Amino acid sequence: MKIKLWLFIYATVLDYVLVCCFSYSGFSPLFVTWKKVVNGGEPRLRGCIGTLEARCLINGFKDYALTSALKDRRFPPIQARELPSLECTVSILTDFETANNYLDWEVGTHGLIIEFTDPEYSTRRSATYLPEVAAHEGWTKVEAIDSLMRKAGFSGPITESLRKRIRLTRYQSTLFALHYSDYASYVKTTRGAAPSILGAKPGNY
Template sequence: MVSANREMVVYCFDTLLAHYNGEEAPPPAFDGGQHPLFVTWKKVVNGGEPRLRGCIGTLEARCLINGFKDYALNSALRDRRFPPIQPKELPYLECTVSILVDYEIATNYLDWEVGKHGIIIEFNDPDYNARRSATYLPEVAAHEGWTKIEAIDSLMRKAGYNGVITESLRKCIRLTRYQSTLFTMHYGEYVSYVKTIRGSTPCVVGAKA
C-alpha cells in the first residue's frame, strides 16, 4: 500500500512556489501510482492552533503526480471558502497530504469510528428531490470533538441540505467509510529539507520573508 510521505508534501510546496515564480516545479521524488488524494493547507499564526486555509481533493483514483500538482494549487488558490493564499503567507503555512484507502460500504450511518474513518454520505433531499453527497476526512470529526451524529448532521449541512434533520432521514443515508495515510510538514521544515537535499533555499521572487 502506498503511504503519504515527505516527498509528496515537498512536491506540493514546490508546486505552489513554482506557480508564484512562473516556473515549472522540480520533478517529484515519488512514484505515480493511482489513488484518491487530498491536499490541505493550514496557517499557523503566533504559535496558535493551525487554521484551515484550503482543502480540496478527489475521492476517485488519480495519478499521484498529476493529482498532487493539481490539488496543491486548487486547494491553495481555488477553495471557494477562502481567499487565495498569498506568497507572504508562506512562512506560516503547513501542508498535509492524504492518500485514501480501504473504501467500505457501511451497514448504516453509525457504522464507522471517529478518528479512524473518513466518511462519504449520499442521500436524497426531500425538499428539492435532489441527490446530495459530501465527505469528511478521518481527522475532521476527532479534531472537532464531534459525536457520530454531530458529524453526520454537519456533513449533511456541508452537502447543502438546509431542511430539518430527522432520524428517519439519517437512516436513509448511504455511508461509505474509508481510511487514510497522512503526512504533514510546516514551511520552515520544507525550507530546511530542500536546503539540505538540493543545496539551495527555496523562495518566492520578490516576496518578503
C-alpha cells in the same frame, strides 16, 4: 499571482511526494490540505480540495496542491507573504467500504461519504469529511453526520428517519504533513540555498 508562487506550491508537494511518499506511487483518491499556523497557535484551515476518483498520485498532488491553494471558494487565494506560516498535508485515501448504517464507523479512523435524497427538493445530495475532521472538531458520530448533511447543502430539519436513509461509505487515509520551514530546510540541505519566493519575507531556516 506570481509564477514563482505557483512553482513553490507545486514544488512543496511534489518534492515531498517524491522524497517521502515514493512507495505510494500509483493511482488513488487524494486530498491536499493547506493550513496556516500563526504565532504558534493551532493550525487553521486555508484550503482543502481533492478527488474521490483514483488519480495518478504525482500528477494528482501537483494539480490539487494548486487547486486547493488558489481555488477553494471558501478562502481567498494563498498569497506569497503567507508561505512561511503554511503547513501542507497530502492524504491518500484507501479502504473504501459500504457501511451498514450511518453510525457504522469510528471517529478518528474513518472518513465519510454520505449520499441521500433531499425530501424537500427530491434531489440527491452528497458530501465527504476526511478521517481527521470529526476528531479535530470533537464531534460525536451524530454531530458529524448532521454537519456533513449541512455541508451537502441540506437546509431542512434533520430527523432520525432521514439519517437512517443515508447511504454511507467509510474510508481511511494515510497522511503526510510538511510545514514550510521543514520544506525550506530540506531545500537548503539538498540544493545549497533556501527557496526564495517573490513577495514572501525572508526567514532563517
